[in-house]
Amino acid sequence: MGLTLAEKLLARHAGLPSTRAGDLVVANVSFAMVHDARAPNAIRMVEKMGAKSLPFANKTAWVLDHFSPPPTVEAAQGHTAMRKFADEHGSVLYDIGDGICHQVMPEGGHLTCGDLIVGTDTHSVTYGAFNAFGTGIEGTDVSAVMATGKVWLRVPESVRVTLKGRLQPGVWAKDVTLHMLGKFGAEGLNYRAIEYVGTAVQAMEIDDRMTLCNHAAELGAKAALLEADEKTFAWLKAHGAKTPAPLSADADAHYADHFEIDASQLAPQVARKHSVDDIVPAHEVVGQKINFALIGTCTNGRLDDIRQAAAVLKGKRVAKGVRMIITPASRQIYLAAAREGLIEALTEAGASVEAAGCGTCVGITNHLIPGDREVVISSANRNFQGRLGNHDADIWLGSAATVAASALTGYITDPRTVAGGQWEASHA
Structure with missing residues (x-):
């Protein structure tokens, strides 16, 4: 054998x-x-x-x-x-x-x-x-x-x-x-x-x-x-x-x-608050309001993730009342994103770009602390209660495309329903 x-x-x-x-x-x-x-x-x-x-x-x-x-x-x-x-x-x-x-x-x-x-x-x-x-x-x-x-x-x-x-x-x-x-x-x-x-x-x-x-x-x-x-x-x-x-x-x-x-049958997915395994298709929860959007971490802070976000947000603005943070996974990724104009596009859209690191994801550096009953949509790997420093806030997980689309509309959004959300890496 x-x-x-x-x-x-x-x-x-x-x-x-x-x-x-x-x-x-x-x-x-x-x-x-x-x-x-x-x-x-x-x-x-x-x-x-x-x-x-x-x-x-x-x-x-x-x-x-x-x-x-x-x-x-x-x-x-x-x-x-x-x-x-x-x-x-x-x-x-x-x-x-x-x-x-x-x-x-x-x-x-x-x-x-x-x-x-x-x-x-x-x-x-x-x-x-x-x-x-x-x-x-x-x-x-x-x-x-x-x-x-x-x-x-x-x-x-x-x-x-x-x-x-x-x-x-x-x-x-x-x-x-x-x-x-x-x-x-x-x-x-x-x-x-x-x-x-x-x-x-x-x-x-x-x-x-x-x-x-x-x-x-x-x-x-x-x-x-x-x-x-x-x-x-x-x-x-x-x-x-x-x-x-x-x-x-x-x-x-x-x-x-x-x-x-069958990967061809998959739709964009999200993990609901507090549980990494409470999973539903994004289109089933499109009425869920969000207050904060995070793209980055070791899971989804790479160049293609930042490209996904820029494809959705370039020339537009995040929804009123939504804050957005981009954390590249490395200095090299940040520089590559800057050369491609992605950092400029996302900054003009209303996002803030941080230095590469894990601190925001884990809640150590306190750069992203949501208020009570506020909702975060994140491309991180975990959404445990209190992970971002407030046990009374909710964290949902999705792809960088889903996070960007949600930041654009102010509600959890299937990225395929907004312009740029259908971007794929092979088109880069």
């Missing part, structure tokens, strides 16, 4: 001919990441271990993105400690405004096909878009990785999801992931590896593939993995990644389950 993509990739990094779901393996890590919300734990554990050398520290990125910019003295001091640690141990450092960890890792050329990447964030599953096994670990675990270059893992069961057809204009990977959450529920694929295959995946651009894998965290997945193709190789080469070593599943691999979704 053959191997799934996850089994084959972990076997490679464990130096074994094969692995099976349920096996415990000690695997060689390709690259590691720690962000500022978990860095203090990592630094404390290094001190506690008394490690005289950290030979893997030079293959570890320290990313200042959650407390960016730092809202407290304590957070600022944490950043100072991170800069000092990275300088002393030869680690890669991404400072305030450079971008969100899950964007700067691939942008910085730190991963390629066939790699095993660990990071101190559940959304490290994003790296599966590049045919890598990306997964989240704790800050204390990163200290052990820096000392040994290894991590222990239980090989996950795999689920194969075939996305047939092709997404229609105005429908995005975000809508696929929200549909998945409605189908399986939050944590519904806990500790499983999702293999996404099919014509709809092949048609997606890299930005959408990253969204597809990123949202697997809300499903509880240990990893989300795509096979590599020419789009993958071209993107990695353009960002200075090392030579890809792609892997694919065997034809006779065993899966815990198989699912098929």
